[in-house]
Amino acid sequence: xxxxISNTSDKPIYQQLFEQISVQILKxxxxxxxxxxxxxxxxxxxxVSIITVKKAWEELERHGLIYTVTGKGCFxxxxxxxxxxxxxxxxxxxxxxxxxxxxxxxGLTLDEVYELLKEIx
Amino acid sequence: xxxxISNTSDKPIYQQLFEQISVQILKxxxxxxxxxxxxxxxxxxxxVSIITVKKAWEELERHGLIYTVTGKGCFxxxxxxxxxxxxxxxxxxxxxxxxxxxxxxxGLTLDEVYELLKEIx
Amino acid sequence: xxxxISNTSDKPIYQQLFEQISVQILKxxxxxxxxxxxxxxxxxxxxVSIITVKKAWEELERHGLIYTVTGKGCFxxxxxxxxxxxxxxxxxxxxxxxxxxxxxxxGLTLDEVYELLKEIx
Amino acid sequence: xxxxISNTSDKPIYQQLFEQISVQILKxxxxxxxxxxxxxxxxxxxxVSIITVKKAWEELERHGLIYTVTGKGCFxxxxxxxxxxxxxxxxxxxxxxxxxxxxxxxGLTLDEVYELLKEIx
DNA sequence: GTGGTCTAGACCACG
DNA sequence: GTGGTCTAGACCACC
Numbered sequence: 001x002x003x004x005i006s007n008t009s010d011k012p013i014y015q016q017l018f019e020q021i022s023v024q025i026l027k028x029x030x031x032x033x034x035x036x037x038x039x040x041x042x043x044x045x046x047x048v049s050i051i052t053v054k055k056a057w058e059e060l061e062r063h064g065l066i067y068t069v070t071g072k073g074c075f076x077x078x079x080x081x082x083x084x085x086x087x088x089x090x091x092x093x094x095x096x097x098x099x100x101x102x103x104x105x106x107g108l109t110l111d112e113v114y115e116l117l118k119e120i121x
Numbered sequence: 122x123x124x125x126i127s128n129t130s131d132k133p134i135y136q137q138l139f140e141q142i143s144v145q146i147l148k149x150x151x152x153x154x155x156x157x158x159x160x161x162x163x164x165x166x167x168x169v170s171i172i173t174v175k176k177a178w179e180e181l182e183r184h185g186l187i188y189t190v191t192g193k194g195c196f197x198x199x200x201x202x203x204x205x206x207x208x209x210x211x212x213x214x215x216x217x218x219x220x221x222x223x224x225x226x227x228g229l230t231l232d233e234v235y236e237l238l239k240e241i242x
Numbered sequence: 243x244x245x246x247i248s249n250t251s252d253k254p255i256y257q258q259l260f261e262q263i264s265v266q267i268l269k270x271x272x273x274x275x276x277x278x279x280x281x282x283x284x285x286x287x288x289x290v291s292i293i294t295v296k297k298a299w300e301e302l303e304r305h306g307l308i309y310t311v312t313g314k315g316c317f318x319x320x321x322x323x324x325x326x327x328x329x330x331x332x333x334x335x336x337x338x339x340x341x342x343x344x345x346x347x348x349g350l351t352l353d354e355v356y357e358l359l360k361e362i363x
Numbered sequence: 364x365x366x367x368i369s370n371t372s373d374k375p376i377y378q379q380l381f382e383q384i385s386v387q388i389l390k391x392x393x394x395x396x397x398x399x400x401x402x403x404x405x406x407x408x409x410x411v412s413i414i415t416v417k418k419a420w421e422e423l424e425r426h427g428l429i430y431t432v433t434g435k436g437c438f439x440x441x442x443x444x445x446x447x448x449x450x451x452x453x454x455x456x457x458x459x460x461x462x463x464x465x466x467x468x469x470g471l472t473l474d475e476v477y478e479l480l481k482e483i484x
Numbered sequence: 485g486t487g488g489t490c491t492a493g494a495c496c497a498c499g
Numbered sequence: 500g501t502g503g504t505c506t507a508g509a510c511c512a513c514c
Contacts, residue, residue: 007432007435008430008432012433012497012498012499013498013499014498014499019223019226020226023226023227026227027227027228048499049498049499050499051498051499052498052499055498055499088227089237091227092224092227092229092237093237093241095220095223096237096238096241097241099216099220100238100241100242102216103213105140105141105144106144106147106148106209106212106213107148108213110238110239110242113238113242114235114238116210116213116214116217117217117221117231117234117235117238118231119214120214120217120218120221121221121231133503133504133505134504134505135504135505159485159486159487160486160487161485161486161487169505169506170505170506170507171506171507171508172414172489172490172505172506172507173504173505173506175487175488175489176504178487188250189486189487189488190249190250190486190487190514191254191486191487191488191512191513191514192485192486192487192512192513192514193249193485193486193487193513193514194485194486194487195486195487254512254513254514255513255514256513256514261465261468262468265468265469268469269469269470290514291513291514293513293514294513294514297513297514330469331479333469334466334469334471334479335479335483337462337465338479338480338483339483341458341462342480342483342484344458345455347382347383347386348386348389348390348451348454348455349390350455352480352481352484355480355484356477356480358452358455358456358459359459359463359473359476359477360473361456362456362459362460362463363463363473375488375489375490376489376490377489377490401500401501401502402501402502403500403501403502411490411491412490412491412492413491413492413493414490414491414492414504414505415489415490415491417502417503417504418489420502431501431502431503432499432501432502433497433498433499433501433502433503434497434498434499434500434501434502435498435499435501435502436500436501436502437501437502
């Protein structure tokens with residue numbers, strides 16, 4: 001578990017958990033079939049509530065990134081590299097559409113956005 | 122008042138108000154000294170509470186975009202085009218830093234981000 | 243009328259008027275019997291409402307700094323230099339007691355206050 | 364909670380709350396990480412509205428004196444003694460500049476102010 | 485009429 | 500239980 005949680009962030013903790021584990025799976029850092037730590041262990045290690053971990057795990061399952069075997073644990077889904085790429089782009093594009101609509105509201109063109117992004121990167 | 126409020130959005134109403142009016146000011150759509158509608162009128166027109174409007178207006182004032190004169194009304198601040206550009210970039214960069222950290226977590230390079238942005242734009 | 247009014251100040255306008263004229267009288271800049279401009283003239287010159295000027299004048303009269311002769315106008319009261327000094331200290335001390343209670347709430351000693359004041363002066 | 368609210372004061376309640384708690388934090392009376400009472404409890408105890416407490420707490424957070432964790436509570440920020448001193452002077456100087464401009468309008472010199480302060484202290 | 489403040493009560497997300 | 504938000508209605512000071 002290589003997770004960093006911020007209490008003061010405006011993002012709910014379960015969301016932070018979901019996002020970070022999603023990324024790890026979609027980057028291939030967690031292999032197919034990898035067994036996620038039991039909810040209780042993860043909760044203790046991350047110092048969060050069991051409910052919070054459960055919520056994050058549920059969100060992962062809803063996105064088809066993990067599957068649960070009752071009584072055995074949770075495992076990273078068996079995804080082909082094509083499926084991984086597809087899901088990754090799906091998540092990225094979903095966020096980008098939101099981000100871009102914000103930039104557009106200021107009347108920015110694509111090139112202006114690019115210039116600003118370059119500065120930060 | 123050209124404002125669209127979404128009750129289903131995850132963003133609080135006062136935040137939506139603040140953002141939309143900010144954009145209008147920073148795009149120069151509302152001229153210096155322009156008199157905003159009285160909070161009570163705005164509240165009725167937008168079908169929200171007075172306090173909600175007030176909260177948005179306060180945030181605008183805190184950002185130096187408007188100023189209020191008790192008993193007279195609220196007015197768009199007298200900003201030079203340089204100041205407007207500066208404030209606009211301030212707001213944009215603040216959001217972009219967040220957006221980029223998300224893209225980076227997926228391991229995306231600047232060029233990959235650009236390619237995706239181009240598709241959506 | 244050497245008065246500077248700020249619309250954006252948190253102090254009400256009539257209060258600003260009252261304070262500035264008080265100071266001028268108590269500093270001896272306006273002599274005994276000096277005729278204040280008619281309320282209407284002052285209102286026009288200062289670009290404020292007649293009501294606002296009236297309120298300030300009333301406050302001045304209540305403090306014994308001016309007197310009104312119906313149909314003739316308002317005049318600076320005939321105060322001996324002793325009375326002026328007394329009224330001046332009265333106003334100053336009243337404010338200072340408030341200021342000091344604020345400094346004291348932070349646990350500041352007289353010397354610490356002096357040091358900070360010296361910096362600003 | 365050692366707070367005294369005055370309904371007759373010209374200062375708004377949320378401002379009184381903010382100032383008094385600020386002072387307690389900046390005097391070191393409330394330690395780092397100290398958990399403030401839940402806003403609802405504070406509201407009942409102080410016999411004010413939840414929103415009023417919230418407004419004061421928000422102002423404290425804006426000044427970096429506390430931080431809130433949704434669902435957990437509000438806590439005194441982790442400030443070094445250096446930061447505390449800096450914030451304290453910031454608040455004090457801001458007020459002192461106003462106070463001094465009033466004294467100066469009467470033509471008082473620094474020494475005269477000092478003499479008067481000494482009398483009252 | 486305008487902004488400034490306050491209240492009581494309510495619903496929701498989070499942990 | 501905790502904070503986050505919202506509403507409807509009210510009173511006040513100021514102009």
